[in-house]
Amino acid sequence: MIIQCLLAAVAFFLQVSAAGTSFLAVNSQRYKDALNKDKIDSWTELSAFSDIEEPLVCFRFSKFDLLSALAEVPSEVRFLPTFFEELVTQVWEEDSFTDVAHISTVEVSKIPELSLPSLYSQVDRKSDIIVFEFSDASYDLERLDEYLETVYLFLEEELVNIDNIVIQVPSVGEPYVKNTAKTSDIDVSDPDRKPAPSSPTGNGDELSTLWTEGLISCLIVTAILLAILSVAISWITSLEISYGAFEKPVNPLKKTN
Numbered sequence: 001m002i003i004q005c006l007l008a009a010v011a012f013f014l015q016v017s018a019a020g021t022s023f024l025a026v027n028s029q030r031y032k033d034a035l036n037k038d039k040i041d042s043w044t045e046l047s048a049f050s051d052i053e054e055p056l057v058c059f060r061f062s063k064f065d066l067l068s069a070l071a072e073v074p075s076e077v078r079f080l081p082t083f084f085e086e087l088v089t090q091v092w093e094e095d096s097f098t099d100v101a102h103i104s105t106v107e108v109s110k111i112p113e114l115s116l117p118s119l120y121s122q123v124d125r126k127s128d129i130i131v132f133e134f135s136d137a138s139y140d141l142e143r144l145d146e147y148l149e150t151v152y153l154f155l156e157e158e159l160v161n162i163d164n165i166v167i168q169v170p171s172v173g174e175p176y177v178k179n180t181a182k183t184s185d186i187d188v189s190d191p192d193r194k195p196a197p198s199s200p201t202g203n204g205d206e207l208s209t210l211w212t213e214g215l216i217s218c219l220i221v222t223a224i225l226l227a228i229l230s231v232a233i234s235w236i237t238s239l240e241i242s243y244g245a246f247e248k249p250v251n252p253l254k255k256t257n
Contacts, residue, residue: 025087027163077145
């Protein structure tokens with residue numbers, strides 16, 4: 001009996017101590033109000049505001065260092081870069097991954113070959129919180145990205161609302177934050193910062209060079225047009241003088257009847 005109590009205490013401690021970083025992309029007004037007015041700052045508190053009309057969807061990676069892997073990924077992946085660079089509105093460090101009792105969990109230890117059939121059988125469409133638990137320590141990022149995109153499209157069709165997504169990772173993956181600095185100002189050291197509008201590709205020197213070259217081109221074209229206009233005016237003036245030469249001179253000595 002004592003051993004069972006100790007094991008239960010250890011299990012509870014491990015569950016509570018499970019923590020990482022939560023990246024939020026929430027668009028429903030009720031969640032925004034909870035974040036801004038009620039000042040909630042944890043997954044557990046956010047979960048209390050969920051309902052079936054505006055469910056929360058969470059992709060949780062308990063062992064896989066997603067962000068570090070994403071920093072080295074080729075450009076073929078689409079869903080994850082879009083989420084982190086364009087959709088994330090808030091970041092919680094050291095967030096507890098403790099769930100409330102009424103969640104629906106989808107275990108994803110391995111990416112299934114056929115995603116849709118498994119989703120139809122695993123996803124509870126009446127749940128107000130759906131957590132996809134990725135428990136493996138390693139995933140092929142391209143296949144993972146395709147799976148997440150498939151899940152998103154599936155939930156978009158099956159749920160009332162798919163506007164509130166949370167991705168939870170065990171660590172912050174500093175290389176990815178640095179590599180995406182040109183497109184996103186989100187930093188785990190400043191959870192309240194929001195993404196800045198993306199800037200054109202290239203540094204300031206390149207933009208300055210392009211602007212200077214464009215200005216010079218405009219000035220050259222303007223000078224050419226002014227030269228053409230000047231020649232045209234000169235030509236029209238010479239025509240008037242030429243026509244004057246053809247006019248018959250009037251003899252002042254000629255008498256009129």
